[in-house]
Amino acid sequence: xxIIHDSQDAIVxxxxxxxFRKKTxxxxxxxxxxxxxxxxRGQRQPKQKQFIEALRGINLRIPKGKTMAxxxxxxxxxxTLLKLITGIYSPTTGKIDVHGRISALLDLGAGFHxxxxxxxxxxxxxxxxxMSRTEVKAKMDDIIAFSELGEFIDxxxxxxxxxxxxxxxxxxxxxxxxxxxxxxxxxxxxxxHFSKKSLAKMLEFKRQGKTIVLVTHDLGTVERWCDMAxxxxxxxxxxxxxxxxxxxxxxxxxxxxEANSTIFTPPALAEGDAGRxxxxxxxxxxxxxxxxxxAPEPVVLSSVQLVDGTGAEPRSLSPEQAVEVRIDYTARExxxxxxxxxxxEAADGRPLYVTSTRTDAVALPARLPEQGRVRFLIERLxxxxxxxxxxxxARVPGASFTGPKAQCRFAVVSEREDHGLFxxxxxxxxxxxxxxxxxxxxxxxxxx
Amino acid sequence: MIRHFRELYxxxxxxxxxxxxxxxxxxxxxxxGFFWTFLNPTLHMLVYWLLFGVIxxxxxxxxxxxxxxxxxxxxxxxxxxNGGASAISDRRDLMTKVxxxxxxxxxxxxxxxxxxFVFSLPLLLVMGIIFGVWPxxxxxAFPLVVLTQLCFTLAVVYVVSALNxxxxxxxxxxxxxxxxxxxxxxVLYQSSSIPEKYRLVMSLANPMAILMTSxxxxxxxxxxxxxxxxxxxLVASGVLLWGASQLFESRREExxxxx
Numbered sequence: 001x002x003i004i005h006d007s008q009d010a011i012v013x014x015x016x017x018x019x020f021r022k023k024t025x026x027x028x029x030x031x032x033x034x035x036x037x038x039x040x041r042g043q044r045q046p047k048q049k050q051f052i053e054a055l056r057g058i059n060l061r062i063p064k065g066k067t068m069a070x071x072x073x074x075x076x077x078x079x080t081l082l083k084l085i086t087g088i089y090s091p092t093t094g095k096i097d098v099h100g101r102i103s104a105l106l107d108l109g110a111g112f113h114x115x116x117x118x119x120x121x122x123x124x125x126x127x128x129x130x131m132s133r134t135e136v137k138a139k140m141d142d143i144i145a146f147s148e149l150g151e152f153i154d155x156x157x158x159x160x161x162x163x164x165x166x167x168x169x170x171x172x173x174x175x176x177x178x179x180x181x182x183x184x185x186x187x188x189x190x191x192x193h194f195s196k197k198s199l200a201k202m203l204e205f206k207r208q209g210k211t212i213v214l215v216t217h218d219l220g221t222v223e224r225w226c227d228m229a230x231x232x233x234x235x236x237x238x239x240x241x242x243x244x245x246x247x248x249x250x251x252x253x254x255x256x257x258e259a260n261s262t263i264f265t266p267p268a269l270a271e272g273d274a275g276r277x278x279x280x281x282x283x284x285x286x287x288x289x290x291x292x293x294x295a296p297e298p299v300v301l302s303s304v305q306l307v308d309g310t311g312a313e314p315r316s317l318s319p320e321q322a323v324e325v326r327i328d329y330t331a332r333e334x335x336x337x338x339x340x341x342x343x344x345e346a347a348d349g350r351p352l353y354v355t356s357t358r359t360d361a362v363a364l365p366a367r368l369p370e371q372g373r374v375r376f377l378i379e380r381l382x383x384x385x386x387x388x389x390x391x392x393x394a395r396v397p398g399a400s401f402t403g404p405k406a407q408c409r410f411a412v413v414s415e416r417e418d419h420g421l422f423x424x425x426x427x428x429x430x431x432x433x434x435x436x437x438x439x440x441x442x443x444x445x446x447x448x
Numbered sequence: 449m450i451r452h453f454r455e456l457y458x459x460x461x462x463x464x465x466x467x468x469x470x471x472x473x474x475x476x477x478x479x480x481g482f483f484w485t486f487l488n489p490t491l492h493m494l495v496y497w498l499l500f501g502v503i504x505x506x507x508x509x510x511x512x513x514x515x516x517x518x519x520x521x522x523x524x525x526x527x528x529x530n531g532g533a534s535a536i537s538d539r540r541d542l543m544t545k546v547x548x549x550x551x552x553x554x555x556x557x558x559x560x561x562x563x564x565f566v567f568s569l570p571l572l573l574v575m576g577i578i579f580g581v582w583p584x585x586x587x588x589a590f591p592l593v594v595l596t597q598l599c600f601t602l603a604v605v606y607v608v609s610a611l612n613x614x615x616x617x618x619x620x621x622x623x624x625x626x627x628x629x630x631x632x633x634x635v636l637y638q639s640s641s642i643p644e645k646y647r648l649v650m651s652l653a654n655p656m657a658i659l660m661t662s663x664x665x666x667x668x669x670x671x672x673x674x675x676x677x678x679x680x681x682l683v684a685s686g687v688l689l690w691g692a693s694q695l696f697e698s699r700r701e702e703x704x705x706x707x
Contacts, residue, residue: 020705021705031615031616031617032615032617032618032621033617035615083544083704086546086547087547088543088544088545088546088547088548088704089704089705090701102547104545104546104547106545106546107541107545107546110541110542110545110546111541111542111546113469113473115473115476116469116472116473120469120472123465124462124465124466124469127461127462127465128462128542128546128548129546130547132461133461133464133465
C-alpha cells in the first residue's frame with residue numbers, strides 16, 4: 001500500500017483478484033502426521049491444489065469523505081473485500097491504494113481478555129486498533145463515558161453481559177481517530193438508545209469529512225446514511241450508484257431469485273457466474289421517479305402510506321390482515337377531473353392488481369380541494385408472503401397529465417407454506433359421506 | 449528484516465502492553481501471586497535435586513545452586529518455544545479481524561518469559577548466599593549472554609510460530625523435542641562429565657549448551673564465559689534471526705488465511 005496525498009479518492013481498488021486454496025476453506029490443516037502418511041503412501045503431490053476465487057476482479061474507487069455502502073448476499077465477497085482494504089489479506093493480483101489512516105471495525109473487542117477490567121481492556125484494544133498508549137490514556141474518560149458502563153468499568157470483562165461487552169468494544173473502536181472507517185455490520189449494537197448513539201457517532205464521522213465503508217444487509221441504513229452504494233455479486237462489482245437505485249435493484253434481484261427459487265450457492269464455491277443473482281429486467285430498472293416537468297403539476301401526491309387496521313404503520317403484514325392506503329395529495333387550484341390509479345405489484349414489477357377511481361367509478365370531487373386525503377380500504381389483504389410494491393399515480397385526462405408513480409414497499413409474512421399469486425378467502429370442509437350432491441353439480445355448471 | 453524490526457519498534461507500545469498483560473494475567477487470580485515466579489523453578493529444582501542429587505548421588509558441589517543457575521535461563525528458553533509455537537495459531541481473533549503486525553505475538557512470548565527470568569534472579573542470589581556462593585565481578589558478562597540467548601530464542605520462536613500455522617501438530621512435537629534438548633544440554637550436569645569423545649560436539653554444536661556453560665561459568669565457577677564460542681553464537685544467532693524473520697515475513701501473508 002502506498003500513500004499518496006492530495007488524491008480525490010480515499011481508496012482505489014484496481015483489478016483485485018483474491019483466491020484461496022480450497023483446503024483452507026474446508027478447514028483442513030496440514031499436519032506433520034498427514035504429510036508423513038501421504039509420503040508413506042507414495043503420494044508425492046497433494047491431491048488438490050485447487051483455488052477458489054472469492055473476488056474475481058474488483059475495480060472500485062471510494063472518494064474521500066463519502067460514505068460507501070457495500071451490498072451483496074452472504075458469500076458474495078464483501079468481507080473479503082473489507083479485509084483486503086484493511087490489509088489483513090493481500091490481493092492475489094491487482095492493487096489497492098489506501099490514502100489515509102484506516103480503522104476497521106470488522107469484529108468488536110479484538111484482543112479482549114476476560115479476566116481484565118474494562119479499563120485495562122480499553123488500553124490493549126485501543127492499541128491493537130492503532131492508537132498509541134498516550135492517545136488511549138487521553139481518551140480513556142471519553143471512552144468510558146460513551147460506553148455508559150459506570151462502575152462496571154473496573155470489573156473483569158467476563159462479568160459483563162454481552163450488551164455491555166459490545167458497548168465497551170464499540171466505544172473503543174469509535175474513538176480511534178481514523179481517516180477511513182471500515183464497518184462490517186456492527187452498527188446495531190446494544191439497545192435502542194445505544195444504537196442511536198452509535199449512529200450519531202457515525203454521522204459525526206461523516207460531518208468531519210471522513211470516508212466510511214460500510215457493509216450491511218439493512219437496506220434502510222443504506223438508503224438513509226450512505227452517499228453511494230456498490231453491489232458485489234459473485235465476486236465482481238455488479239453496479240455502483242446511488243443508494244436508492246442500488247437498493248431497489250438489489251431488492252428486485254433478490255425477489256426474482258426467490259420467485260424462481262434459485263438454489264443458493266455461495267459464489268466463491270460456484271464455477272463461472274453461477275451463484276449470481278438474476279438480472280433485473282431492463283424495464284424495471286427505469287428510475288421510479290422521472291424528472292419532474294417544468295410546469296407546476298396539477299396534482300402532487302405528497303405521501304402514500306400503508307397502515308394496518310389500527311392506523312399504525314406496520315413493519316410487516318399478514319395475509320389475513322385489513323389494510324388501508326392513505327394517499328395525501330396537494331392539487332393546483334381548479335384542477336378538474338382528476339383520477340387516481342392504484343396498483344399492487346410483485347417486487348419484480350409484475351402488476352398483481354391495478355385499479356383506479358375511474359374503473360371503480362368513484363367520484364373524486366369535481367374540483368379538487370388544495371389538500372386532501374384519499375383512503376383505499378382493503379378488508380383482507382389476501383397476498384402471500386413476500387415483498388410487494390404499492391404504487392399510486394394521479395392522472396388528469398383533461399389536462400393530459402400523468403403524475404409520477406408514488407411507491408410504497410411492504411412485506412407480507414405468512415406462517416403457512418401455501419404458494420401461488422394470491423390467497424383467496426377460503427376454508428376446507430371435511431365430511432364423512434357427501435351430505436348433498438350440490439358440489440359436483442356446481443363443478444359441472446362451472447365447467448360447461 | 450529492517451522493515452520487520454522497524455514495525456516491531458513502531459508497535460513497541462502494543463508489545464509493552466501485551467507483555468504487561470501477560471505478566472499480570474499470570475499472577476492474577478492466584479493466591480501466591482508474584483511468588484509463582486519463585487515457586488515454579490524452585491519446585492522444578494526440588495524434583496531434579498531429589499532425582500539426581502539424593503537418589504543418584506551426584507557429586508557436584510552445591511548441587512541445588514548449580515542446577516538453579518542453568519534451570520532459570522533454560523526455563524526462559526523452553527517456555528518461550530513451547531508457548532511461542534501457538535502464539536500465532538491461537539490468536540485467530542487478532543489475526544483475522546485486525547490489521548496487526550504478527551511479529552508482535554512471538555516477541556511478546558519471548559519478552560514475557562525474559563521478564564519472568566529477570567524477576568527470578570533475586571532467588572538465584574538468595575540461593576547462592578544460602579549455599580555460601582557470592583556473586584563475583586564476573587557477572588559483567590551477564591548482559592551479553594542474555595542478549596545472545598534473546599536473539600537465539602527469538603529466532604527459534606519465529607520459526608516455530610510461523611510453521612505451526614501450517615503444521616498444527618508442530619506444537620505437540622515441540623514439547624517432546626524440548627524435553628530431549630533439555631537432557632542433552634548440560635543443565636543438570638556439568639559439561640565436564642560428558643564423555644571425552646562427545647564433549648566437544650555436545651558443547652559446541654548445541655547453542656543452548658554454550659549458553660548454559662556461560663551462565664555456569666559466571667555464577668558457579670566464577671570465571672568469564674569462554675569468549676570464542678559465546679561471541680560466535682552471538683553472531684550466529686544474529687544471522688539466524690535474520691533468516692528467521694525472512695521466513696516469518698514470507699509466511700506472514702498466509703497467516704490470516706490459514707488460521
